[in-house]
Amino acid sequence: MIQENLARIRGALPEGVKLVAVSKFHPVETMMEAYEAGQRCFAENRPQEFCEKVPRMPSDVEWHFTGHIQTNKLKLVLPYAQLVQSVDSLRLLQAIDRWGTANDKTINALLQFHLGAEETKGGFDEVGIFSVLREYADGAYGHVRFRGLMGMATFTDDESVIRSDFARIRDLKQRMNAAFPQLSDFTELSIGMSGDWHIALEYGATIIRIGTAIFGHRQY
Numbered sequence: 227m228i229q230e231n232l233a234r235i236r237g238a239l240p241e242g243v244k245l246v247a248v249s250k251f252h253p254v255e256t257m258m259e260a261y262e263a264g265q266r267c268f269a270e271n272r273p274q275e276f277c278e279k280v281p282r283m284p285s286d287v288e289w290h291f292t293g294h295i296q297t298n299k300l301k302l303v304l305p306y307a308q309l310v311q312s313v314d315s316l317r318l319l320q321a322i323d324r325w326g327t328a329n330d331k332t333i334n335a336l337l338q339f340h341l342g343a344e345e346t347k348g349g350f351d352e353v354g355i356f357s358v359l360r361e362y363a364d365g366a367y368g369h370v371r372f373r374g375l376m377g378m379a380t381f382t383d384d385e386s387v388i389r390s391d392f393a394r395i396r397d398l399k400q401r402m403n404a405a406f407p408q409l410s411d412f413t414e415l416s417i418g419m420s421g422d423w424h425i426a427l428e429y430g431a432t433i434i435r436i437g438t439a440i441f442g443h444r445q446y
């Protein structure tokens with residue numbers, strides 16, 4: 227099943243769009259089925275689960291992190307994550323930069339934009355994203371490399387709401403690229419999950435994050 231799911235999704239992806247398998251709550255055995263079907267990029271949402279799984283999977287896995295991180299849990303995530311997609315506050319950003327400085331490591335990161343209607347979804351607003359990139363362009367956050375934006379659309383069946391969310395983050399990214407042309411690494415747009423990735427592709431997604439449509443439903 228996992229193999230078929232992956233093949234179906236991959237078959238629909240344009241060149242250059244990265245499929246991230248979101249494996250939270252699924253055991254390593256299940257993840258290995260995806261690995262054996264050729265999947266190499268996985269993402270987790272919880273620091274403890276993440277750092278327990280990393281050593282149990284093959285070493286050529288590319289790991290992303292997509293969940294909220296309390297600053298005291300950074301050490302469980304930053305040594306292993308090739309991309310932290312969920313930088314959702316200034317406090318976290320500053321802590322990541324300090325960790326990078328102390329550990330002589332540059333952390334690849336996406337700024338999480340508060341896109342969906344839900345208050346529970348974290349992230350920066352537009353002004354916050356602009357001001358972080360302004361500071362970054364002026365030399366701040368020297369141990370972070372901002373690669374783009376991540377967002378989660380409103381959880382709804384109303385496709386027009388999802389489309390307007392995706393249009394907003396796409397437009398924000400375009401405005402940031404226009405405002406900071408010197409940030410030539412700021413290229414990624416991580417939008418699209420199991421229910422809406424087809425739509426996300428129309429809005430310029432470069433990364434889609436898929437859990438359920440690969441692995442089936444999670445046990446909470």
Ligand SMILES: *Cc1c(COP(=O)(O)O)cnc(C)c1O
Nearest residue numbers: 248292419420435436437438439
């Ligand atoms: C869980 C999760 C996903 C995957 O969700 P599915 O609907 O199962 O595809 C993607 N992104 C984030 C940030 C998540 O927390």
